Amino acid sequence: xxxxxxxxxxxxxxxxxxxxxxxxxxxxxxxxxxxxxxxxxxxxxxxxxxxxxxxxxxxxxxxxxxxxxxxxxxxxxxxxxxxxxxxxxxxxxxxxxxxxxxxxxxxxxxxxxxxxxxxxxxxxxxxxxxxxxxxxxxxxxxxxxxxxxxxxxxxxxxxxxxxxxxxxxxxxxxxxxxxxxxxxxxxxxxxxxxxxxxxxxxxxxxxxxxxxxxxxxxxxxxxxxxxxxxxxxxxxxxxxxxxxxxxxxxxxxxxxxxxxxxxxxxxxxxxxxxxxxxxxxxxxxxxxxxxxxxxxxxxxxxxxxxxxxxxxxxxxxxxxxxxxxxxx
Numbered sequence: 001x002x003x004x005x006x007x008x009x010x011x012x013x014x015x016x017x018x019x020x021x022x023x024x025x026x027x028x029x030x031x032x033x034x035x036x037x038x039x040x041x042x043x044x045x046x047x048x049x050x051x052x053x054x055x056x057x058x059x060x061x062x063x064x065x066x067x068x069x070x071x072x073x074x075x076x077x078x079x080x081x082x083x084x085x086x087x088x089x090x091x092x093x094x095x096x097x098x099x100x101x102x103x104x105x106x107x108x109x110x111x112x113x114x115x116x117x118x119x120x121x122x123x124x125x126x127x128x129x130x131x132x133x134x135x136x137x138x139x140x141x142x143x144x145x146x147x148x149x150x151x152x153x154x155x156x157x158x159x160x161x162x163x164x165x166x167x168x169x170x171x172x173x174x175x176x177x178x179x180x181x182x183x184x185x186x187x188x189x190x191x192x193x194x195x196x197x198x199x200x201x202x203x204x205x206x207x208x209x210x211x212x213x214x215x216x217x218x219x220x221x222x223x224x225x226x227x228x229x230x231x232x233x234x235x236x237x238x239x240x241x242x243x244x245x246x247x248x249x250x251x252x253x254x255x256x257x258x259x260x261x262x263x264x265x266x267x268x269x270x271x272x273x274x275x276x277x278x279x280x281x282x283x284x285x286x287x288x289x290x291x292x293x294x295x296x297x298x299x300x301x302x303x304x305x306x307x308x309x310x311x312x313x314x315x316x317x318x319x320x321x322x323x324x325x326x327x328x
Contacts, residue, residue, distance in 0.1 A: 012317050015039075015074045015115060017066060017082030017108065021048045021289060021299035023281065024083055024123060025056075027309025032317050036074055039082075041065050045299055047290045066107045071114035078320055079313075080117035083304050084108060084124060105136075109143050118179065119316055120144075122172040123304045126155060129170055149174045160188030161307045163282045164199045165223040169304065171312055175319065183319035186311040195220050196250050200276050209262040215270065218251040223280050228301020238272070257297050274300060282307045 012033045016025050019038040022045075029035065037057045040046050041064050049058045062068040071080075084104045112120065128137070137153075144151045151174035158167035175183060197219030205212035224246040227239045238247050238254035247254035251269055258271035272280075274289060274296045282305035289296040 012078050012320060014079040014081050015071065015077045015117070017069075017080070017111065018084055018104070019045065019049060019058075020083060021045050021303050022052060022287070023283070023303035023306050024081060024121075024309040025049070025053075026283070026287065027304070027306040027311075028079070028081060028121075028313040030306065030310040031313025033079060033313060036077060039064060039066060039069050044291045044295045048288070048299055051290050052287055066104050066111070069107075069111065071111040074115045076117075077115055078118045079121060079316060080112060080115055080119070081121040082108070082123075084122055105140060109140075109147070112144070112147055112149070118176055118320055120149070120151070120172070120174040121312060121316060123309075124170045124172065126168040126170060128172075129153070129155060144174055145177070148177055150177045150180060154185055156186075156188075156308060158282065158305045158308050159193040159222050161186075161282075161305070161311050162189055162191070162193055163280070163305045163307055164193050164196050165226060165280050165305070167225045167305060169308065171308075173312070173316065180319055182322035184315055186315050193222050196223050196252070196280065199279055200272070203273070203276050203279070204261055204270060206261045208264040209266055209270075210264060211262070211266065215251050221250060223247070223250065226277060226281060226301050228298045228303075238277075257293060259293065277301065281305050 013036050014028055014033040016028070016035050016038040019025050019040040020042075025035055025038060035056055037059055038049060039059050040049065046058050046060065046064065049056060059069070063070065108122070127133070141151055151172060153170050153172045155168055155170050158165050158169070173183065173185075174180075197216035200219070201212060201216040204215055209215075224239065224243045227243070237256050238244060238252070244254035248269065253269040253271045256271055257277065258273050261273060261276075262270045274293060275285065277297060278287065278289065278300045279285065281300055281303055283300070283303070284306075289299050291299075
């Protein structure tokens with residue numbers, strides 16, 4: 001709840017930046033956070049967010065652009081979360097880091113200063129931890145320290161949280177200095193992630209495909225990292241040559257995305273549909289990605305798997321609740 005001093009009610013609220021199609025927002029919702037507002041520049045993603053959660057406040061106009069977003073009305077929000085653009089650090093790109101025009105960390109620091117959250121959560125690609133960015137990480141940590149926060153980061157695989165996909169991602173977590181003592185990184189699940197065959201068998205068999213059972217037996221492993229491409233580059237396929245080879249071992253044709261599951265008499269390697277890819281990302285089946293196939297697939301491929309966001313959200317929520325109890 002909001003009062004004159006900011007958001008200090010008994011509930012947990014969050015402000016979501018670069019919300020995309022809602023993977024992180026959905027996971028945080030499951031962890032008990034209510035979203036005060038979601039900032040997302042891509043119209044297709046905003047349509048998906050509003051379609052699935054009409055009650056969420058999805059900002060539009062200048063406020064949908066992080067470089068123009070004014071966070072002062074949200075001062076004191078418990079959690080500031082977001083998936084900042086990964087191309088500056090991605091091995092698939094030129095890894096320009098701070099020199100990349102898509103680097104939004106400066107805007108994020110400004111927003112932290114304006115919003116003064118109790119905690120932050122930022123998701124990014126594994127390349128963020130490369131030695132080439134030692135200086136970038138050090139500068140970011142120093143800037144956060146100057147703002148009164150202590151930050152740390154850790155690499156996780158989505159498979160560690162039950163998602164049938166490798167998908168290594170870096171989680172950056174920070175708290176107001178001296179208030180995050182109750183925080184512990186989430187522990188991976190002990191049970192292995194289910195196979196692609198187990199996750200997708202019912203969808204592959206939806207049109208009565210006679211080969212669905214044999215396909216499930218072949219697709220015994222988890223998926224390689226799903227990629228979504230950018231607005232300028234990348235279409236509805238499952239990635240570069242190495243990724244397609246990994247998909248082929250699972251009996252999947254990674255050269256494109258299908259409009260529908262295989263027909264009864266289909267022969268060969270099937271392609272995944274957008275709903276199949278979404279399920280591999282950890283989205284529930286009732287989460288609808290609006291728009292045509294290519295933009296819908298791009299939304300799925302660029303998403304943060306909800307189960308991973310939920311695991312992080314739960315430990316952050318636990319630390320915030322304990323901080324409130326101790327403060328009281």
